Amino acid sequence: MELEGTILRGRDFEPIDGRVVLEDGEIGAVEETSTDSDNIVLPAFVNAHTHIGDSIAKEAGGGLSLDELVAPPDGLKHRLLREATREELIGAMARSLQFMEQAGTGAFIEFREGGIEGVETIETALDGQDIESVILGRETVEAMEAADGFGASGARDGEFGAERTATANAGKLFGIHAGERDSADVNPALDLDPDFLVHMVHLEDLHYGRLDDEETPVVLCPRSNLVTGVGTAPARELLDRTTVALGTDNVMLNSPSMFREMAFAAKLYDVSAREVLRMATVAGADIANLNGGVIEPGRDGRLLVLDGESDNLAGAEDIVRAVVRRAGVADVTDVVLGGS
Incomplete structure (x- = not known):
């Protein structure tokens, strides 16, 4: 399974364009690459x-x-x-x-x-x-x-x-x-x-x-x-x-x-x-002592996907700030709890 968009990677939630590759419920790779997706992918x-x-x-x-x-x-x-x-x-x-x-x-x-x-x-x-x-x-x-x-x-x-x-x-x-x-x-x-x-x-x-x-x-x-x-x-x-x-x-x-x-x-x-x-x-x-909470290889594939082009989030200049202060349940497009 792959999730594309703006990935909030690591403990500093660095926004990168790319994909998260999930294998057997675990994050196998975080790849920086161009993507057409407007989604925002962050840890659940x-x-x-x-x-x-x-x-x-x-x-x-x-x-x-x-x-x-x-x-x-x-x-x-x-x-x-x-x-x-x-x-x-x-x-x-x-x-x-x-x-x-x-x-x-x-x-x-x-x-x-x-x-x-x-x-x-x-x-x-x-x-x-x-x-x-x-x-x-x-x-x-x-x-x-x-x-x-x-x-x-x-x-x-x-x-x-x-x-x-x-x-x-x-x-x-x-x-x-x-x-x-x-x-x-x-x-x-x-x-x-x-x-x-x-x-x-x-x-x-x-x-x-x-x-x-x-x-x-x-x-x-x-x-x-x-x-x-x-x-x-x-x-x-x-x-x-x-x-x-x-x-x-x-x-x-x-x-x-x-x-x-x-x-x-x-x-x-x-x-x-x-x-x-x-x-x-x-x-x-x-x-x-859980293995989730961050997007890094080897971590559990428990992820949250937001619609970055929702009426609420579209045009946000600071994605992390928008996720924290502005995003809500209506912006959720997927919740992946295990990578399946």
């Missing part, structure tokens, strides 16, 4: 933080505080999750996952509530879909063992030392929310030596010092943070210190569209369009 997105189970409660809880919305065990989302039937949860999640594929997401990292049953529920919703999942179980070590790792709610909710040890012994991924409401739980989260941190809105000088030394990756969720009123993460300072990825967070609060997340981040943060596109693709892949 990696949504680095989701709560897909919340698909059952879209736009619920307007006006509630963060704790009222999501704090375990009695925040609104947890009550709605308990009240929903398994069939309702599976159906709602499947539709969100289908939308994510259509909107160019090739992989996602999910914090999955509900223990082992919660992990099994989203696995059922994923059946027959091509999107790649990294599911982090919550609440119990058994959920971690049934999943791809453990996703901790935050150090204010528990110590998580035993869960961290068990996850490390299993060779799996450990992520934790930190610095969302305030800075009090950042040091305890860092003390767990996590594979990545989520949110990191409220930081102090000592936290920057630790990030300078430890370089723990961070996932930012700018739309979610604004909806819940917790503030704006210091994206520039974080990017200067470590790997930073992008996630859409709770489906109850925001659509799981990486187009919307990128455009919002580009206009909110003091970062370049290339940095935002890197946050939405290869940075998430690096955190999750």
